[in-house]
Amino acid sequence: MVASIATSTSRSSAVSILPGAQLSAYLTNLMILIGAMLIAVQFRVQLPYGKAFDGGTLSNISIQLQFLRQKAYGLEFYRAQRLEFYVVLAVVLLIVQAVMQMVRPRVSTRMARGGRQFAALLLAVSISAAVFFVGWPDLSKLQIGYFAAAAFVLSFGVVFWSAHLNAVRERSVIANLRRLWENRVLLRIWIQYNVRSRYSQTMLGILWIILLPLSTSFVLALAFSGILGSVIGNVPFVVFMLSAIVPWGLFNYGVITGTRSVLSMMGLINQVYFPREILVVLTLGEGLVDLGFTFVAMLMVNALNGYWPNGLFVLLPALLLIEVCMTAGIMFFVSALSVLIRDIPPLVSVAIQLLFFLTPIVYPLESVPLKYRVLFSLNPMAPLITAYRDVFTGRAPDLSTLFYPTVLAIALLYTGYVFFKANEHRFADYI
Amino acid sequence: MTDMINPAESPVIVAENVSKRYIQNEQRPSLRHEAGQMLRRLIGRSTETSAASNIDQQFWALQGVNLSIYAGESVAVIGRNGAGKSTLFRILSGITTPTTGHVAVCGRFATLIALGAGFNPERTGRENIYLNAAIQGFSPRQIAPFLDEIIAFSELGRFIDLPVKRYSSGMTARLGFSVAVHILPDIMFIDEVLSVGDAAFQEKCMKRIAAMKAQGRTLVFVSHSADTVRNLCERAIWLHKGRLMLDGPVDMVLEHYRALLSESSTESAQIEKVPG
Numbered sequence: 001m002v003a004s005i006a007t008s009t010s011r012s013s014a015v016s017i018l019p020g021a022q023l024s025a026y027l028t029n030l031m032i033l034i035g036a037m038l039i040a041v042q043f044r045v046q047l048p049y050g051k052a053f054d055g056g057t058l059s060n061i062s063i064q065l066q067f068l069r070q071k072a073y074g075l076e077f078y079r080a081q082r083l084e085f086y087v088v089l090a091v092v093l094l095i096v097q098a099v100m101q102m103v104r105p106r107v108s109t110r111m112a113r114g115g116r117q118f119a120a121l122l123l124a125v126s127i128s129a130a131v132f133f134v135g136w137p138d139l140s141k142l143q144i145g146y147f148a149a150a151a152f153v154l155s156f157g158v159v160f161w162s163a164h165l166n167a168v169r170e171r172s173v174i175a176n177l178r179r180l181w182e183n184r185v186l187l188r189i190w191i192q193y194n195v196r197s198r199y200s201q202t203m204l205g206i207l208w209i210i211l212l213p214l215s216t217s218f219v220l221a222l223a224f225s226g227i228l229g230s231v232i233g234n235v236p237f238v239v240f241m242l243s244a245i246v247p248w249g250l251f252n253y254g255v256i257t258g259t260r261s262v263l264s265m266m267g268l269i270n271q272v273y274f275p276r277e278i279l280v281v282l283t284l285g286e287g288l289v290d291l292g293f294t295f296v297a298m299l300m301v302n303a304l305n306g307y308w309p310n311g312l313f314v315l316l317p318a319l320l321l322i323e324v325c326m327t328a329g330i331m332f333f334v335s336a337l338s339v340l341i342r343d344i345p346p347l348v349s350v351a352i353q354l355l356f357f358l359t360p361i362v363y364p365l366e367s368v369p370l371k372y373r374v375l376f377s378l379n380p381m382a383p384l385i386t387a388y389r390d391v392f393t394g395r396a397p398d399l400s401t402l403f404y405p406t407v408l409a410i411a412l413l414y415t416g417y418v419f420f421k422a423n424e425h426r427f428a429d430y431i
Numbered sequence: 432m433t434d435m436i437n438p439a440e441s442p443v444i445v446a447e448n449v450s451k452r453y454i455q456n457e458q459r460p461s462l463r464h465e466a467g468q469m470l471r472r473l474i475g476r477s478t479e480t481s482a483a484s485n486i487d488q489q490f491w492a493l494q495g496v497n498l499s500i501y502a503g504e505s506v507a508v509i510g511r512n513g514a515g516k517s518t519l520f521r522i523l524s525g526i527t528t529p530t531t532g533h534v535a536v537c538g539r540f541a542t543l544i545a546l547g548a549g550f551n552p553e554r555t556g557r558e559n560i561y562l563n564a565a566i567q568g569f570s571p572r573q574i575a576p577f578l579d580e581i582i583a584f585s586e587l588g589r590f591i592d593l594p595v596k597r598y599s600s601g602m603t604a605r606l607g608f609s610v611a612v613h614i615l616p617d618i619m620f621i622d623e624v625l626s627v628g629d630a631a632f633q634e635k636c637m638k639r640i641a642a643m644k645a646q647g648r649t650l651v652f653v654s655h656s657a658d659t660v661r662n663l664c665e666r667a668i669w670l671h672k673g674r675l676m677l678d679g680p681v682d683m684v685l686e687h688y689r690a691l692l693s694e695s696s697t698e699s700a701q702i703e704k705v706p707g
Binding site for chain 2 (some may be wrong): 182183185186189190193194196197267268269270271272273274425428429
């Protein structure tokens with residue numbers, strides 16, 4: 001089945017940590033810090049120097065928006081997402097980890113490792129915050145505070161919630177990926193058969209995949225066009241809605257089905273070993289196939305309304321890649337957590353419903369009251385979905401808003417994968 | 432793929448001080464439990480202490496098992512129900528990890544624990560051959576030359592192109608077994624699955640396994656049948672309540688095993704009935 005398999009436990013971990021494992025720990029910590037930095041940036045955008053923008057005196061919404069856009073995506077925004085910040089984080093963390101690696105005692109328990117990783121993160125946060133404070137005096141103290149708080153919350157969640165994050169890491173991420181690549185044939189066959197058996201039973205099978213989002217958007221269109229008018233800007237509401245709900249469908253399907261992707265295969269997991277992340281990638285693959293069908297349906301409806309494919313469609317692969325990375329990252333978290341904690345699937349479906357209405361799908365981003373915009377800026381799906389809609393309706397998207405979802409997607413994908421692999425060996429015991 | 436495997440000097444399966452503990456309150460995790468664990472980890476108390484402190488809630492399925500199996504050996508694992516045989520198999524095949532100790536397995540292996548694991552009921556038998564082999568790590572290209580042989584062995588004939596959901600449980604098991612014995616792994620874990628189909632099919636299975644053994648493949652299997660054990664294996668390992676009692680030539684181990692069984696009470700009646 002595999003060339004070799006070696007498992008060891010935390011008890012026998014007196015042997016020195018492999019460079020690969022050390023690198024993985026470094027990357028995990030770095031991703032956590034970058035995620036925290038991004039969240040701090042998002043807060044900063046909405047709350048410059050801690051004061052919410054008061055748009056109430058401006059009567060015309062378009063003037064308000066213009067003002068807000070300048071404020072939000074102008075000079076300060078670019079300053080906050082300058083590359084230097086991330087370089088500082090990477091270097092500080094590298095030094096902290098190297099020093100801690102040198103001074104750490106030889107014998108370590110599972111607890112000591114989790115605690116050490118946490119300590120390394122907090123130390124790196126403090127030092128980086130000090131560097132930001134001295135090096136960029138125009139940065140608000142509040143933003144540095146946001147950064148420290150977000151880093152604390154994220155690292156607490158990631159480090160402490162996975163008891164075995166570093167304990168049973170006998171393989172590096174690269175070795176795991178190589179193993180996944182060796183199993184690509186299984187993945188191909190599995191997706192092929194699952195998709196075929198889902199759609200080949202009846203002709204209505206494929207039809208339903210197209211009809212379902214269409215009917216949903218027609219129902220929502222009926223409900224919301226009364227409130228928002230049948231035309232948004234100068235875009236017909238159906239086009240407006242479909243251009244957002246179709247890309248949202250992949251995220252929705254991935255995360256909702258992701259809670260079941262490992263759980264529904266527990267019988268198989270208990271009988272044979274294969275890299276478990278295949279189950280997650282399998283679900284994502286099925287979601288992508290669904291997306292393919294709905295995308296074609298959407299193009300047809302849009303064309304009927306006069307919105308033909310345009311030159312901006314070259315941006316679609318990039319947008320899709322960001323969405324796939326983000327969805328996969330969240331799927332790794334929810335699929336592993338659903339096995340370990342059975343309360344997760346219902347929580348996730350509630351959260352996704354909430355997120356659906358917090359994402360500008362049935363309404364334009366512009367119609368959100370300004371005081372709530374801080375919530376929207378933290379939702380990485382909001383700029384992504386807006387960019388999709390802009391592309392489909394022939395408007396050039398604001399690419400600078402995509403910085404946050406892109407980097408967060410990479411951070412989520414990496415930490416999610418590490419989290420999944422660190423907990424994978426527990427699955428069979430949690431049946 | 433069919434060429435002989437040279438028995439090597441170094442063992443292909445090594446287990447060092449392998450123990451497996453199951454904790455009952457961890458079997459049914461909840462958000463409340465997990466949050467408690469998280470807090471305990473934060474304030475510096477290891478999760479080990481909380482779980483291990485309650486002795487009633489833990490169960491050692493295996494304790495300090497040491498084992499080396501060399502290439503070409505065929506080894507039977509015997510023992511009463513609940514002796515830890517299946518847990519040992521699960522650990523060796525990487526399905527679960529030991530609580531303490533270390534396991535190493537070298538070479539391509541296949542597990543015959545439940546036949547037809549991962550069959551897609553909507554797809555045909557033929558397609559499921561490819562799927563089942565792929566789950567065990569064998570690509571369609573590796574399987575294609577043996578396809579006719581697999582179908583012939585399973586005795587499914589024209590039913591091979593029917594969806595597996597229409598198969599009887601016997602047909603499904605026969606197909607699963609045929610795939611497993613034709614993917615030709617270096618090491619094969621077989622867990623009490625030799626009671627497939629009718630007597631004639633069982634006979635065929637035994638012959639096939641004997642042929643695989645003759646090719647120099649390593650076999651490790653669990654069986655309650657003393658006949659099977661004696662026919663196929665030269666070495667036996669006796670597990671009792673998670674501990675390794677005896678490891679040696681099959682006749683010697685069986686003799687001691689039966690001696691203990693006859694000493695113990697009526698619980699052993701089912702095993703004593705087995706002739707041999």
